[in-house]
Amino acid sequence: MSSKPRLLxxxxxxxxxxxLLASIFQTxxxxxxxxxxxxPMPLGVRLATTCLDLFGFAPTFALLAAFGFVFALPLAAWSxxxxxxxxxxxxxxxxxxxIWTALALANALAPMPTxxxxxxxxxxxxxxxxxxxxxxxxxxxxGRRVRYRAQPTPSASL
Amino acid sequence: MLRTTLVLLGTxxxxxxxxxxxxxxxxxxxxxxxxxSLAFLPDGRMLVTERVGRLRIIAKDxxxxxxxxxxxxxxxxxxxxxxxxxxxxxxxxxNQWVYLSYAYGTxxxxxxxxxxxRLVEGRxxxxxxxxxxxxxxxxxxxxxxxxxxxxxxxLVLTLGDGFDWREQAQNPANHxxxxxxxxxxxxxxxxxxxxxxxxxxxxxxxxxxRNVQGIYYDARLQRLYSHEHGPxxxxxxxxxxxxxxxxxxxxxxxxxxxxxxxxxxxELPGLQQPLLxxxxxxxxxxxxxxxxxxxxxxxxxxxxxxxxERSVRRIRMLDGKLAGEEVxxxxxxxxxxxxxxxxxxxxxxxxxxxxxxxxxxxxxx
Numbered sequence: 001m002s003s004k005p006r007l008l009x010x011x012x013x014x015x016x017x018x019x020l021l022a023s024i025f026q027t028x029x030x031x032x033x034x035x036x037x038x039x040p041m042p043l044g045v046r047l048a049t050t051c052l053d054l055f056g057f058a059p060t061f062a063l064l065a066a067f068g069f070v071f072a073l074p075l076a077a078w079s080x081x082x083x084x085x086x087x088x089x090x091x092x093x094x095x096x097x098x099i100w101t102a103l104a105l106a107n108a109l110a111p112m113p114t115x116x117x118x119x120x121x122x123x124x125x126x127x128x129x130x131x132x133x134x135x136x137x138x139x140x141x142x143g144r145r146v147r148y149r150a151q152p153t154p155s156a157s158l
Numbered sequence: 159m160l161r162t163t164l165v166l167l168g169t170x171x172x173x174x175x176x177x178x179x180x181x182x183x184x185x186x187x188x189x190x191x192x193x194x195s196l197a198f199l200p201d202g203r204m205l206v207t208e209r210v211g212r213l214r215i216i217a218k219d220x221x222x223x224x225x226x227x228x229x230x231x232x233x234x235x236x237x238x239x240x241x242x243x244x245x246x247x248x249x250x251x252x253n254q255w256v257y258l259s260y261a262y263g264t265x266x267x268x269x270x271x272x273x274x275x276r277l278v279e280g281r282x283x284x285x286x287x288x289x290x291x292x293x294x295x296x297x298x299x300x301x302x303x304x305x306x307x308x309x310x311x312x313l314v315l316t317l318g319d320g321f322d323w324r325e326q327a328q329n330p331a332n333h334x335x336x337x338x339x340x341x342x343x344x345x346x347x348x349x350x351x352x353x354x355x356x357x358x359x360x361x362x363x364x365x366x367x368r369n370v371q372g373i374y375y376d377a378r379l380q381r382l383y384s385h386e387h388g389p390x391x392x393x394x395x396x397x398x399x400x401x402x403x404x405x406x407x408x409x410x411x412x413x414x415x416x417x418x419x420x421x422x423x424x425e426l427p428g429l430q431q432p433l434l435x436x437x438x439x440x441x442x443x444x445x446x447x448x449x450x451x452x453x454x455x456x457x458x459x460x461x462x463x464x465x466x467e468r469s470v471r472r473i474r475m476l477d478g479k480l481a482g483e484e485v486x487x488x489x490x491x492x493x494x495x496x497x498x499x500x501x502x503x504x505x506x507x508x509x510x511x512x513x514x515x516x517x518x519x520x521x522x523x
Contacts, residue, residue, distance in 0.1 A: 026418060034421055037328050039408050049422045056417035111237065113297030113322045116416055120322050 010142035011073060018065045018095065018135025023058040024050055025127045026118040061116070064106060065132065068098030073139050080140065087140060095136025096129035103128065180522035181453070183487065186220040186506070190514040194303075195243040195444075196498050196506055200251050205277075206508070206516065209240035213258070215280065216516065229275060229282035233260035234268045234298075242303030247274075247342065248311055254278055255342070257288075259303040259315060267294035269333070270301045270317050272344070288344030289361065291333035295320040300369040300387075302337075304444065308375055308382070312347050314339050314363055314398075316370035316384060324407040324420075327366050330358040335406060337370060337384065337398060339363035351401030366404040366429065372445030372462055373398070379478050383433075385445050385462055388412035389420060391437035395462070395473065396430065405429035411437050433480055434473075441466035443510070444496040450503030452521055463494035465510060470497050487519070 027050045035041045076094035080087040103125065106115045118124035192209040199205060202218040211233045212226040233241045239261035247255035254276040262271040269291040275282030300318030307313055319327045319335035327335025330352055338361035339350055352358035372385040382398040392412025396404055409423045411432075425431060436442070444463045448456040460473040469488045474481040487494065487507065495510035505519040 030418065030420070031422075033325050034408060037325060037408055039421070039423065039426065045422045049419050052419050053417075056413060056419065060416040060418075110415075112299055112415065113320075117324075117414060117418060117420075 007143065010139050011069065013142065014073065014095075014135040014139035015062055015065045015069055016135075017138050018069075018099070018131045019058050019062040020054070021134055022061050022065070022099075022118075022128050022131035023053050025131060026057060026061070026116065026124075027053045029118040029124050029127065064102040065099065065135065067105075068102035068132065069095075069135065069139070072098035072101075073136060073143075076136060076140065077143050087144075088137065091136040091140035092133040095132035095134065095139075097132075098136065099129045099132030100125070181519050182522045183490070183507075184518045184520065185515050186518045187216050187222050187516040188513065189222060190214065190508075190516070191512055192240070192495070192510060193508040193514040193516065194241065194495055194510075195245075196496050196508055196516065197244045197246050197256075198498070198501050199246070204516070205244050205246075205256065207241045207244045207258070208514075209235070209242070211235050211241045211260075213241065213244060213282075220516070223280070225280070227277070227280060227282060229285055230258065231260065231262075231271075231273050231285060231287070234263050234265075235261070236265060237298035238301060239268060239298040242270075242301065243305050245305045245307070245313075248307055256282065257305060257313065259301075259305060261298070261301050261303075262290060263294050265298065266296045268296075268298070269294050269320070270303055270315070272305075272313075272315055272340070274342075286344075289315065289338065289340055291317050291338075292359075293332055293334070295323055295334070297321060302367075302370045304371055304373045304384075306373045306375045306382070308339070309377065309380070310347075312339050312341055314373060314375075314382065316373050316386075317367070318369035319367070319406070321369075324368065327368065327406045328403070328408065330355065330362060330365060333359055333361065335365065335367045336362050337364045337367060337373070339400075363400055364398050364402050364404060366406050366408070368406045368410075371443050374445045374447055374460070376447055378458070383445060383460060385442040387441055388435065388437070388439055389414050390417075391435075391439055393436040393439045393442050394432035395434045395436075395442075395460075396432050399430075402430050403428065404432075411435045412439065434483075436471075439466055440464040440469070440471060442471070443494065444498075446497050446499050448499045448505065450499050450505070452503035453505070456505075461497045461499070461505065463497040463507065465493040465495070468493055470494055470505075470507065490517075 072094040080090045114120045194209045195207045197205040204216040213230045215223040241260045243259040245257040256277045257274045272289040273287045275285035299321040302316035302318040304316045346360045352362045353360045369387040385395045389412040392410045442462045462471040470486045472484040493510035496508035498506040500506045507517040509515045
């Protein structure tokens with residue numbers, strides 16, 4: 001597979017991983033708030049709600065993540081090539097910054113104060129940003145393989 | 159043959175009913191900036207609030223006094239925040255008290271406030287703040303702001319959860335997501351349900367609400383009805399009882415705007431079920447009961463104006479029970495902010511936009 005389709009695949013997988021983790025985190029954050037109010041939360045209810053959010057909530061988050069990643073991941077890849085010793089730190093920060101920016105923009109444009117419930121407090125925002133970091137790290141990992149494969153072998157260059 | 163005859167008779171009866179319900183919508187007043195609430199003065203004039211912070215007087219002929227009422231407290235105006243309800247004192251003819259609900263504070267620290275003043279010669283005098291919902295919060299969403307008087311002349315004021323603070327609707331220590339009950343001077347009635355409960359806000363009448371923008375006391379049935387906005391789905395019509403918990407956000411028939419589950423539960427022990435819920439949302443914005451003479455078939459029915467559905471929901475009542483709904487006035491294709499049963503028997507509507515109007519619904523003939 002040439003590098004462009006592989007990069008695109010890496011991007012899609014990064015968005016999917018960030019979305020999966022963010023959706024699970026958002027659900028647990030929400031259910032924890034209800035539990036604190038006294039709602040029973042048996043495992044079956046928790047799992048069912050998590051699954052419902054993967055269908056109901058995840059598409060919204062995927063759009064936000066994709067929007068943030070479109071800018072952040074190419075920039076991170078470019079920066080990582082120039083600062084290879086900071087490669088993983090760059091992707092961690094880029095993923096987190098991408099989600100933070102997307103959330104901030106969504107909150108500024110949406111009629112409600114905070115679009116995503118988990119984003120209403122610092123811990124929740126950090127959790128969603130960490131999901132972005134995980135997605136960006138995956139992109140960095142798959143992107144690195146693309147770069148190595150694209151390098152010509154010594155025999156081919158003769 | 160008998161069956162055919164019965165079908166024909168039924169069709170004729172339905173047609174006769176439809177004719178009897180025919181109506182005409184007249185524009186009484188135009189040029190109002192997001193009108194929010196309408197009140198009828200004893201002399202035939204009307205008071206109308208504009209969310210941007212103005213209280214206006216409409217003459218009997220529908221003409222709008224170009225000068226807003228002076229002396230109105232300054233409201234915090236942004237998004238859903240601003241001047242909201244206007245309500246006359248039960249003894250207005252004698253004391254001229256006018257009650258106003260509005261958002262107070264700043265973008266970073268605001269909530270709902272209740273004040274009153276005497277309407278004397280086109281201005282408010284002796285203005286006094288009666289109640290300020292606490293805590294203040296950031297943002298400009300979910301203020302509630304509707305009011306009604308109970309037979310003992312105490313006043314109930316609806317509030318909202320501020321959107322970001324939905325769990326606080328279950329916290330009896332504050333006013334977020336509550337309906338509060340006050341004496342006309344703002345003092346707390348001694349028989350409020352949480353009076354004497356340690357750590358509870360004494361003003362609370364009911365709790366577990368999201369954003370209550372309709373409340374009406376049915377004096378004949380001695381019932382207090384309210385409706386509230388759900389999130390995406392789960393708008394509710396409730397029968398309010400003192401001290402009861404209406405469940406938000408522990409139970410709801412709606413989901414978040416992002417599609418996320420707000421709660422896995424639609425019912426839990428100790429939490430009140432709505433009389434009905436609207437899913438998908440209609441966004442109910444005010445509630446009244448028709449007690450006029452112009453539409454006998456509407457007598458005793460509840461009417462809820464809606465923003466999202468751009469309609470008025472007629473909720474039929476039969477022997478004190480809900481008996482179906484009818485969607486009215488969709489042909490206007492406008493957000494309806496307020497619906498009132500006028501003293502002349504007509505139904506009055508406020509349209510919610512920068513060129514808002516007062517509309518009067520009368521029989522077609």
